[in-house]
Amino acid sequence: MSETPMPLWEVFIRNRSGLPHKHCGSVHAPDATMALQAARDVYTRRGESVSIWVTPSSAIVASDPSDKEEMFEPTGSKIYRHPTFYKVPDDVGHM
């Protein structure tokens, strides 16, 4: 019997056309095709999705939590980067 561990895949689903895919969890599967099927079966049982992406978890490059001071804190004091000084006309709708 093969003792190779089953690879892990990250799952992203898009719940409506026009919206971005969102990370929703992970599945184990032997390959990409089966990962897509597993994602469909585990994460779209209640009509949540119109599209699925899967990617090997090993392909995700993540930031190091211990770097958070230099990575993310400096933006806290720069409110001028937020587009809060404009009036958005009602007709523009959801942005």
Add this chain to the structure above:
Amino acid sequence: MTPEAAENALFKYVLALGDDALVLGHRLSEWSGHAPMLEEDIALSNLALDLIGQARLYYAYAAELEALGRSEDDLAYFRDAREFRNVLLVEQPNGDFAATMMRHLLYASFMHLYLQALAKSSDRRLAEIAAKAVKEMAYHVRHAAEWVVRLGDGTEESHERLSRALIELWPYADELFQMDDGEVALSASGIAVARGGIAPAWKAKLVRVFAYARLDWPADAVIHPGGGRKGLHTETFGKMLAEMQSLARAHPGVTW
């Protein structure tokens, strides 16, 4: 056929479609909590729920045709083994995961083609049920075929188990193509589907999947004579039915 005989033939035909779906759906549900991995546990439950949902549509229609006041639940839970008309293939025990996937491939690849044809039935109710079920069945074929290919082309052990499953289950596949006189008459009038007409496309699909799965075509296999449509079932069916019906029979009329 007299109108009464035609009505009765239609009832028996719809009942058989429902029984095939319910029995296979129940068999798959037996995997709940026991599948080889969490993802597949949920997948098998999804497949089971698709089939049980299809069975409900057939039973609801059958109950209306019969017009004796029986409900879909009465048909599912208060008939005995001899009154069930499902083919023997769908009642075969789950065995190992390879056997479950092989059983499912044989049934689903047939039903996917069958429902495509039934969606054009002159009976509007059946055409509507088939149009809904055919989408579900397309996924069932895909799921089972992908697993069969991976098990067949996987390790030595998975190939061995899958080959054994094919040898054990193949004899029951022939019954999918059998029709009694009532069904022949229904198919002549455009209500039912001539099962034999599906055989070439079904075989072609399996030839492709078996090639990827490195399985030999079971050329000189012995064919089981069938009998499920007449209520003559295999040994384990009674036990399965007893378990499936125990709750409804212990608490008649129970609801959630």
